[in-house]
Amino acid sequence: MAGGAPEGDDEITGINVTPLVDIVLVLLIIFMVTANMIVRETVEVDLPRAANTQDKTVQGPVMLTMDKDAKVFFDGIEVAPDALMSKMKEAVVKDKEVRAIISADQSLNYGKVMGLIDLVKEAGIAKFALNIQKEAKPKTASP
Secondary structure (H helix, E strand, O other): OOOOOOOOOOOOOOOOOHHHHHHHHHHHHHHHHHHHHHHOOOOOOOOOEEOOOOOOOOOOOEEEEEOOOOOEEEOOEEOOHHHHHHHHHHHHHHOOOOEEEEEEOOOOOHHHHHHHHHHHHHOOOOEEEEOOEEOOOOOOOOO
8 A cells, every 4th residue: 555554563662852952942942031031130220330240140139229319128028127127037037148239339438338338247147248340341441
């Protein structure tokens, strides 16, 4: 017969994995594109820029943000100064090695940012980082 099954009753010994690989790669690309949108903070601040930075980012469970009006946000939620201290102490109780990432608008007074850093230290968080935005090209000093 011309359109019938093949004459031999051989078992299929190979599996075609090409469609599986294609699907996995498409899912990976979708994940990579949408990951930045998922992680984006809810509070927009104008971060200061630094020309010489390392490409490593510090990951930590405590995100502190101070906007241009000096409002403080703990993990994206606005909190009062007294509630901020209790939330940070709760984080220290949960994890002694907790880290904090502080993002502050560059238009803020230096003293307000230092006040936030002092609160972080007072709460018992020994390790913290200041979030900055890396400039595309370092500026050259003009003579």
